[in-house]
Structure formats: C-alpha cells, structure tokens
Amino acid sequence: MPELPDVEGFRRTLAEHGVGKPITGVTTLDAGVLRGVSARKLREVLRGRRFGEPRRLGKWLIVPVDGGPETVVLHFGMTGSLEWSGPDDRQRHDRVIFAFDDGELRYRDMRKLQGLRLLVDDAELHRLLAGTGPDALEVSQERFRELLGRRRGLKQLLTDQAVLAGLGNLLADEILWRARIDPHVRAADLDRGAADRVHREMRRVLREAVKAGRVPPRKTWLTGRRDEPSGSCPRCGCALARGRVGGRGTVWCPRCQAG
Numbered sequence: 001m002p003e004l005p006d007v008e009g010f011r012r013t014l015a016e017h018g019v020g021k022p023i024t025g026v027t028t029l030d031a032g033v034l035r036g037v038s039a040r041k042l043r044e045v046l047r048g049r050r051f052g053e054p055r056r057l058g059k060w061l062i063v064p065v066d067g068g069p070e071t072v073v074l075h076f077g078m079t080g081s082l083e084w085s086g087p088d089d090r091q092r093h094d095r096v097i098f099a100f101d102d103g104e105l106r107y108r109d110m111r112k113l114q115g116l117r118l119l120v121d122d123a124e125l126h127r128l129l130a131g132t133g134p135d136a137l138e139v140s141q142e143r144f145r146e147l148l149g150r151r152r153g154l155k156q157l158l159t160d161q162a163v164l165a166g167l168g169n170l171l172a173d174e175i176l177w178r179a180r181i182d183p184h185v186r187a188a189d190l191d192r193g194a195a196d197r198v199h200r201e202m203r204r205v206l207r208e209a210v211k212a213g214r215v216p217p218r219k220t221w222l223t224g225r226r227d228e229p230s231g232s233c234p235r236c237g238c239a240l241a242r243g244r245v246g247g248r249g250t251v252w253c254p255r256c257q258a259g
Helices: 004-017 039-046 122-129 141-148 154-158 169-179 192-212
Strands: 025-028 055-057 060-064 071-075 080-085 094-100 103-109 116-119 241-245 248-252
Touching: 004 055, 004 060, 004 080, 004 103, 004 192, 025 039, 039 116, 060 122, 071 080, 071 122, 116 122, 141 154, 141 192, 154 169, 169 192, 169 248
Parallel strands: none
Antiparallel strands: 025 094, 055 060, 060 071, 071 116, 080 103, 094 103, 241 248
16 A cells, blocks of 8 residues: 555656656546546646646655646555556556657556545645645654544544645654554654654655655565564564554564563
8 A cells, every 4th residue: 555655656757757848648548536627627737838846745645736826736545656657568557648749747646545646736735735644754752742642542633634745654663663562552642752752763664665665575574574464573583573553454563572
C-alpha cells in the first residue's frame, strides 16, 4: 500500500517530468477513479495547460494548475501509483494518462479505492484536506507529544490519517519496532522519553524510506522479515509475533518490544 515515502516518490516523478510543460492530452481509460469530475471536464480544463510545482500532505498529492485556480489532487489508495513512460508502454491498470510531447504520466491503480479530483479553487481544497492531520515527516516533537496525549491505542493513532498523515501499516510497525514499543500500548500511557523516542525513530525511518522511494524490504528492517514464514527479529533473532491490533495485521518482536 502506498505510504508517505511512495507518495513522495510520485511527487518527485511529477516534479521532474510533468511541471512547466504543456499537457497535450488527457485520456481517461477508466472513469471509476475520477471523483467529482467527468472525463470530459478533466480533459477540457487541463489540455494546453501546465502543472505547477506539486506538494504532498501525508498520502495526498496536490498539483496546482498554472494559469487558473484549479488543483489536481491524487490519492493512491491501496494499489495506486504515478508512473512516467513512453506512449507504447501502457499497462492493464493505467486509468488516467496525462500526455506531454516527451512522454506520459500515468495514474495507475488496480483496486480503484481512491482516485483523482479536480478542485475548482483553494476553498474546495481546504474543505477536502480539513480533516487531515499534520504530515508525519514534518510534525514537530512538541506537536507529536500533544497528539499522543489522546487516550487511544498507539498503533491506531499512528495510522489514523486524521491524527497524523502519511503512515500506514508497514511504517507503523517498523517505527514501533525501532523504538522498542509494544504496539498494544495506549498512546496516553507513554512517558515523555518514550514519546520522544517514537518521534525520533519515525523521522529516521521516514527519511531513509523517502530516499528509497518506498518502505525498503531490507533484512535489517522489520519490513524485510515480516513476510517470511519463520521470520525472526533482525535485532535479537527472536521469532516474530503476529496478531491484530486495532483491526490491522501487526508484526512485532515479543522480546524487544515487551510491554
């Protein structure tokens, strides 16, 4: 599932290949990914225009359109991506294609759980993002402590986009493993030292994952071991535990993360 590092990679792809150049065409291959806009309207508004510099908030990719008040907003759900390629390399799950003289940007998504929006002004953008928490890569230590003061399960809080934007299941498990925190604990029960440790490891994991453009499946990371049938902790060698926390499949080390 695309998380903050993946979406940052999509942002960089768009910034490198799609900014400042005329959009020569917009082809919607599957209108099931369009949210609140028709294929015809999307094409009419964007053709001949240029994308401005994109920005990211958590898992949202926000792309201004030069020469007007409109903004394209993309969310990648469980299986989405944004790819740059030539016109002869189309894939089965390509849904919307933005054409340029030198190639194509493709919104690709198998399950179509989220999609693409064309917002008419800043007020509409504000309404869409009003329920989104601060970006996990940008949130300050002090603000993070305030968020953890809510009396909720820690993992549920970390993955709630209305509280903290950008983290999904893989990142939350990785961060808690790095911080040696039991995923079952309540956020409000962490002392200041533990809260700051979670924040520090979150920043470290995100910075490394952003460089890789994904949550990297390295054998020195929990992520690289969690899917092995007999996975062991990369740090202590103990067999990993598996269960559900807050309705989500969760992997942790029962030794390193003992409550």
